[in-house]
Amino acid sequence: MARTSKRYIEKKSEKTERKVFKAGIYTRLSNERTEEWREKSYSIETQILSCKEYALKENIDVLEVYTDYEYSGTNFERPSFQNMMQDIRDRRINCIIIRDLSRLGREYLEMGRLIDKVFPFLGVRFISVNDKLDTVKETDSKKSFEVTLKNIINDMYAKDISVKIKTSKHNRARNGYFIGSVPPYGYKIKKSKEGQKLVIDENVRFIVEEMFDLTLQGKSQYEVAKHFNEKGYAPGMIYYKTGRVYRQDDDPEWNKGTISKMLTNPAYTGTLVQGVKQQNLAKGIKQHFVDESQYIICENAHEAIISKEVHERILRERQERKKNHVFSSPMHNFENRDYENRFKGLVINNNTGKELNRRTRIYGKNRDRLYYSFQNERFSGSIKPEKSVFIMERDLDQAI
Numbered sequence: 001m002a003r004t005s006k007r008y009i010e011k012k013s014e015k016t017e018r019k020v021f022k023a024g025i026y027t028r029l030s031n032e033r034t035e036e037w038r039e040k041s042y043s044i045e046t047q048i049l050s051c052k053e054y055a056l057k058e059n060i061d062v063l064e065v066y067t068d069y070e071y072s073g074t075n076f077e078r079p080s081f082q083n084m085m086q087d088i089r090d091r092r093i094n095c096i097i098i099r100d101l102s103r104l105g106r107e108y109l110e111m112g113r114l115i116d117k118v119f120p121f122l123g124v125r126f127i128s129v130n131d132k133l134d135t136v137k138e139t140d141s142k143k144s145f146e147v148t149l150k151n152i153i154n155d156m157y158a159k160d161i162s163v164k165i166k167t168s169k170h171n172r173a174r175n176g177y178f179i180g181s182v183p184p185y186g187y188k189i190k191k192s193k194e195g196q197k198l199v200i201d202e203n204v205r206f207i208v209e210e211m212f213d214l215t216l217q218g219k220s221q222y223e224v225a226k227h228f229n230e231k232g233y234a235p236g237m238i239y240y241k242t243g244r245v246y247r248q249d250d251d252p253e254w255n256k257g258t259i260s261k262m263l264t265n266p267a268y269t270g271t272l273v274q275g276v277k278q279q280n281l282a283k284g285i286k287q288h289f290v291d292e293s294q295y296i297i298c299e300n301a302h303e304a305i306i307s308k309e310v311h312e313r314i315l316r317e318r319q320e321r322k323k324n325h326v327f328s329s330p331m332h333n334f335e336n337r338d339y340e341n342r343f344k345g346l347v348i349n350n351n352t353g354k355e356l357n358r359r360t361r362i363y364g365k366n367r368d369r370l371y372y373s374f375q376n377e378r379f380s381g382s383i384k385p386e387k388s389v390f391i392m393e394r395d396l397d398q399a400i
Contacts, residue, residue, distance in 0.1 A: 021125055023095035024064045024084050025051040028103045030072055051097040054129045063093055073106030074158050088122055100130040101150050106158035111151045173274040176301035184267045185236035186305060198302040203245060207233055212306050215314055221259040225381020228254040256381045269311045270304035273297050343396060347374045349389050
């Protein structure tokens with residue numbers, strides 16, 4: 001018997017749904033090259049243009065452009081990169097477009113993990129325009145090997161340039177040039193071919209001198225900070241960013257921590273202390289604080305605002321005041337002392353958005369019990385009253 005004809009069976013039409021790609025363009029400019037002829041804004045614009053042209057050709061919608069300005073490719077803790085990864089996790093974008101692999105990063109192992117593991121797991125289409133890499137298109141073994149090789153070369157380049165830059169910076173520091181990015185408050189940077197020199201900023205010099213004068217009169221750093229806030233002076237970072245000497249209503253205030261750092265900074269005596277934090281990418285050593293014996297110290301590097309005698313006197317009086325303070329006490333030797341702050345960056349004051357400080361609290365009739373608490377700094381020098389916020393670490397542990 002012949003088979004029943006299937007010509008009357010309705011055939012289901014094959015429908016292929018076209019996936020809509022919402023892309024984020026990622027651009028990065030390293031801090032490794034500092035030639036004066038190098039137009040940095042143009043470099044970013046070139047990256048964006050190249051990526052947008054590819055997106056237009058592939059009918060990809062571009063939702064966001066992420067830019068990390070002057071960040072090393074070996075550092076993946078870049079703010080815009082982290083924002084992009086969060087948008088991927090939130091399903092806001094499902095495609096990443098970069099001009100070339102080195103813009104995403106120059107660390108071989110992390111690049112391999114992102115391209116081979118993380119992006120496929122999150123369903124992200126990854127495109128590197130100059131490398132002709134598009135993960136929705138068929139990628140043969142030759143292309144995979146090429147990508148791997150480029151990542152290795154980028155990694156080696158970053159480590160090589162890191163050694164050269166480190167050597168160059170240390171040589172400049174030893175010759176009295178400022179190798180940082182933000183000058184101490186009261187100074188500004190004067191650039192030359194040899195390097196950056198600190199020169200006194202006459203616009204705010206009087207504020208720095210006033211700070212040292214008040215301290216010599218016996219005022220505490222809290223009292224100095226409060227005095228500056230009452231006067232309406234703009235804090236150092238606000239002045240650095242805007243050039244405004246006086247605060248506006250929504251600007252942050254001075255605090256005693258800032259005053260303390262300025263009072264103990266030898267830069268105001270003309271002495272530069274640099275190289276406090278160092279890294280070695282070639283050996284895989286991340287940035288860390290080094291021993292004082294490794295500091296790069298150069299005296300008479302620039303014009304002083306105060307004398308060394310005044311600076312030493314202030315340091316000496318600060319030590320005596322700290323020693324005789326009512327809350328000052330010798331170090332207690334508790335076996336259960338826990339130096340690690342397990343909640344670092346996680347306990348926030350909802351009223352201000354600031355992180356609460358971890359403090360040691362000693363209890364008991366014989367002062368033999370040790371607890372840790374989190375609380376806000378109420379006496380920082382602010383002229384705005386702040387409500388006390390306090391929570392015990394043991395209560396946090398129990399709640400979690």
